[in-house]
Amino acid sequence: MKRRALLVQSGSLVLSLGLPELSWGATIVNVRIWPAPEYSRVTIESDAALSAKQLFVANPPRLAVDIEGIRLNPALKELVAKVKADDPNIAGIRVGQFTPTTVRLVIDLKQPIRPQVFTLAPVAAYQHRLVLDLYPEQEADPLEALIADQVREQKAAPPAGSSNSSNATATAPPGSADPLADLIAQKLMPGKPFPLSSATAASSANDAEDPRANSSGTERLIIIALDPGHGGEDPGAIGPAGTREKDVVLRLAHLLRDRINNSAVHGNTMRAYLTRDADFFVPLGVRVQKARRVQADLFVSLHADAFFTPDPQGASVFALSQGAASSSAARWMAARENKADQIGGLNVKTKDATVQRALLDMSTTAQINDSLQLGSTLLGEIRRVGKLHKGRVEQAGFAVLKAPDIPSVLVEAAFISNPSEEIKLNSETYQNQLADALMRGILAYFARNPPLARVRATS
Ligand SMILES: [Zn+2]
Known part of the structure; x- marks a missing residue:
């Protein structure tokens, strides 16, 4: 650490002599953001492995990430402008040279998240990657997503006489006002309470023989x-x-x-x-x-x-x-x-x-x-x-x-x-x-x- 600090101080001299930047661990070469409802990802690509420490602050939700051994450069600054307004998770990103050897990234979040911060070794066209995956604390459930899709479609073209049940979820009981949610519930629990655990399914011989027999003749999704x-x-x-x-x-x-x-x-x-x-x-x-x-x-x-x-x-x-x-x-x-x-x-x-x-x-x-x-x-x-x-x-x-x-x-x-x-x-x-x-x-x-x-x- 001391050696690094020394090199940092003499950094300008080293540069002016035209020598390689040996004093620094890595240079950022590219940054990317991949927003999605399931999680938003920030990738920081560099020419050598990065080491980072993160701190999640709950209120207001933000993630601070300190990346050691690098200098703030134009490539890294691009992150700020790359945040899209409709990113489901990221509200904004700030970057700054926190200490002479550390860059701090603060990611302001739209909701509480579970961060996963990890590094990837070079593969295919990529050099070293530091990855910040920001998963909403409220985990996305594929089934709920599917039902939300149905409800959206149904609202777009409501069948005659339908109620405006706006909050149908996977737990919507059979017989509720939402026929599509019913269909899905029925698909998942033919005659069974939701959710049907794997233990239940495995322990019942009847299930194995006749898991979704459609004896009632009702529609299945x-x-x-x-x-x-x-x-x-x-x-x-x-x-x-x-x-x-x-x-x-x-x-x-x-x-x-x-x-x-x-x-x-x-x-x-x-x-x-x-x-x-x-x-x-x-x-x-x-x-x-x-x-x-x-x-x-x-x-x-x-x-x-x-x-x-x-x-x-x-x-x-x-x-x-x-x-x-x-x-x-x-x-x-x-x-x-x-x-x-x-x-x-x-x-x-x-x-x-x-x-x-x-x-x-x-x-x-x-x-x-x-x-x-x-x-x-x-x-x-x-x-x-x-x-x-x-x-x-x-x-x-x-x-x-x-x-x-x-x-x-x-x-x-x-x-x-x-x-x-x-x-x-x-x-x-x-x-x-x-x-x-x-x-x-x-x-x-x-x-x-x-x-x-x-x-x-x-x-
Ligand atoms: Zn393919």
């Missing part, structure tokens, strides 16, 4: 989890003209969501649930966890990846493999997708990081068989609007397909690395055709596999 790949720090693949995979797949997810929300299968209303509906990083294990939380009937992960040469083209559909991959290309693709957590920036010290490992060996043969069926139905429809890379569903160990109880596929819509496919991916016409094809595939799957017969344990 069919939920399709759509999983736009990548996001936030992880752009996914980038096309030769600069198109980012994370943007293309979110757009495709929105188009497919519109179609799903206007569809029904065997008289059952369908609803889409997006594992990410903004440009932020969602760990692979959390994507699976979210789909299970809403008890999705299907999980469709959307991608548009690159190959290391520009030639490959056409769409592919993948299912999980519990053993070897079906081809070396499939294995390569899975390894590439599974890297998303490293690039996106997973905090390995949190429980999120363990979720994936816990799910690792739980997948069942039945899930994979259903996924293969879903995959080939989707391929059959995609074939009608575009080229296929492989005519059959490929299999490999994709981490995001590991929900043990939800048929799960990963759709590579096209190769973004192929210049003509990149153009197609950006074309509104092709996006709509693709969304139509996926919708037809989903409906065709349900036509052959009625959703009501599905057996599932909750968790």
Whole structure:
């Protein structure tokens, strides 16, 4: 410490001699902010590892972070202007040189948060990253988000005679004035009090045989989890003209969501649930966890990846493999997708990081068989609007397909690395055709596999 202070004092001399800035631990090279309702992230990228101490002050809510061994520079000052007015969590950021060797960042917050401050070693195009993840203290529940969506839609077009129940939540009792909330409640607790614990589900033999038998003949909500790949720090693949995979797949997810929300299968209303509906990083294990939380009937992960040469083209559909991959290309693709957590920036010290490992060996043969069926139905429809890379569903160990109880596929819509496919991916016409094809595939799957017969344990 003393040595550093000495060097600091002589810093101007060192600089004037044109010597490298050895006195400083790191230089900030870039800053980024990723706002989202689930959490807002501040990333500070530097050419050497940073060390930081944080202090959360509850009233008014703010987070002070002292970063040691750096000087305030223009790159770091950019943080102040990068805060968006509609950031759900961050009200503003102030930065200043707190001591000669410490920069203090004060993040003013819109609500109380649980901060996670951690560092990431260099990976892909990134140098060292110091990450400040700001999670609202009131944790977002995927199920409540889904219901809030319903309520919003319902308000936009209120059915005749509906009450203005503005506060429907997951705990809305059956028989309340909100039919959509009822549907969801019913989906989650066919004849059972909410919430149905995993212990209850596992201990009841009847549940195992007949978990959501629809003996009453009432409507059940069919939920399709759509999983736009990548996001936030992880752009996914980038096309030769600069198109980012994370943007293309979110757009495709929105188009497919519109179609799903206007569809029904065997008289059952369908609803889409997006594992990410903004440009932020969602760990692979959390994507699976979210789909299970809403008890999705299907999980469709959307991608548009690159190959290391520009030639490959056409769409592919993948299912999980519990053993070897079906081809070396499939294995390569899975390894590439599974890297998303490293690039996106997973905090390995949190429980999120363990979720994936816990799910690792739980997948069942039945899930994979259903996924293969879903995959080939989707391929059959995609074939009608575009080229296929492989005519059959490929299999490999994709981490995001590991929900043990939800048929799960990963759709590579096209190769973004192929210049003509990149153009197609950006074309509104092709996006709509693709969304139509996926919708037809989903409906065709349900036509052959009625959703009501599905057996599932909750968790
Ligand atoms: Zn991808």
